[in-house]
Amino acid sequence: MYHYTDGGLQNVQLANGYRVQKTPYGEAVAIDDLEGLTQTICTALTKKPSKLTGAEFRYLRNGLMLSQPSLGQMLGVSGQAVALWEKTGRVPKMADAMIRLFYTAHTNGHEQVKNIVTALNESERFTVTLSETAKGWQANTEPMTKTARTTTRTTPRAKRATAVA
Numbered sequence: 574m575y576h577y578t579d580g581g582l583q584n585v586q587l588a589n590g591y592r593v594q595k596t597p598y599g600e601a602v603a604i605d606d607l608e609g610l611t612q613t614i615c616t617a618l619t620k621k622p623s624k625l626t627g628a629e630f631r632y633l634r635n636g637l638m639l640s641q642p643s644l645g646q647m648l649g650v651s652g653q654a655v656a657l658w659e660k661t662g663r664v665p666k667m668a669d670a671m672i673r674l675f676y677t678a679h680t681n682g683h684e685q686v687k688n689i690v691t692a693l694n695e696s697e698r699f700t701v702t703l704s705e706t707a708k709g710w711q712a713n714t715e716p717m718t719k720t721a722r723t724t725t726r727t728t729p730r731a732k733r734a735t736a737v738a
Contacts, residue, residue, distance in 0.1 A: 581628035
């Protein structure tokens with residue numbers, strides 16, 4: 574048995590599906606199907622009869638690949654509130670129920686939930702480029718790269734402006 578503690582989980586034991594390998598730095602554990610394991614753990618957490626711990630809540634959030642601010646936006650709270658729940662383990666009943674619902678619907682192929690989760694993942698940081706055309710102003714949005722997180726200053730006569738959202 575291997576005590577699996579990824580993401581701060583304390584109550585997961587692997588009976589198989591892993592290999593212990595020797596490395597120059599000591600023993601290491603290799604998981605055969607990490608994505609499948611993660612999905613199975615998340616699904617088990619959604620069915621857990623008791624309240625989620627902060628680490629379990631974080632594991633489900635990470636299973637959805639959502640940041641704290643994105644999940645907060647879905648729940649109508651700040652990202653800091655989500656961080657506090659994860660740190661202290663004091664997850665409100667509403668948030669506990671909603672993340673279970675989001676994960677279950679997302680993994681079962683509910684298109685509207687998938688679209689919301691995808692949009693939040695893609696929209697955390699983006700640029701809006703505005704161009705003045707004969708038909709008026711046109712907007713184009715693009716994901717922002719990590720290196721391009723600055724706002725371009727514009728002059729009154731500029732024909733193009735870039736805003737960070």
